[in-house]
C-alpha cells in the first residue's frame with residue numbers, strides 16, 4: 001500500500017520502519033502551456049500519476065509515502081505569458097531543503113524528488129547533491145524531461161517528426177491532459193510550433209546541446225507551444241499514463257532495494 005503523508009496519524013508514523021521506507025516529494029509547476037492547455041498542466045499530470053500509483057500499486061505498508069505536492073515550481077522562463085506563477089531558484093531551494101529537513105526529522109532516510117517540469121530539473125539535481133551532503137540521506141531525482149523515462153513508449157506512440165515534437169504543451173503533455181482532464185483542454189486552439197528552423201544551420205547549438213543555450217520561452221516560440229500537440233489523442237494519453245504508473249512503481253521498487 002502507498003499512502004499520502006497527510007493521511008497518516010503522527011503516532012502511526014512514529015512506529016513505522018523508516019529505515020526501509022522512501023518518501024516521494026512531488027514538485028510540479030503552474031505555467032503557460034500554449035492556448036489550448038491549462039496553466040496547471042504539469043501539476044495535473046503529476047497529481048493524476050501519483051493518484052493512480054497510490055491506488056494501484058502494492059508495496060509493504062509504510063514503505064512508500066507521498067508527501068504534499070508543490071504546485072508552483074521554478075518557471076521564470078515562462079514569465080511574460082499570463083497565468084505563469086514562479087518561485088525563484090533560491091526560494092524553491094529553501095522550500096525543498098526545509099521540507100526535507102522536516103522529513104528527515106521524522107526519521108526518514110530516503111527521498112525521491114519527483115518532478116514533472118523541465119524547468120525544475122537543473123535545480124533539483126543540484127539540491128539532491130546538497131541534501132545528500134548536508135543530511136547524509138539518500139536522495140534521488142525522478143525526472144522525465146532530461147532522461148530516457150518515456151523512450152520506450154514514445155518509440156511506439158510518438159508521431160511527431162521534429163526532435164522538438166515532445167517538449168512543452170506537446171504531443172505527450174496534450175495527450176496526457178486529454179486523458180486526465182479533457183474538460184480543461186481547448187482543442188480548437190491547438191497549434192504546432194517547433195524551433196527547428198531557428199537551429200537548422202547550426203551543428204552544435206540546440207535546446208539539447210552539446211552547446212546548450214540559456215533560453216527563455218519567448219526566444220524559441222511565439223505561441224508558447226514547443227511541439228506538435230495536433231498529434232495528441234486521449235487514447236495515447238491513456239497509454240502514456242499506464243506506462244508511467246508501471247515505470248514509477250518499478251523505479252520505486254529499485255530505490256527500496258538499492259543501498260548507498
Ligand SMILES: [Zn+2]
Nearest residue numbers: 041042169173
Ligand atoms: Zn509542461
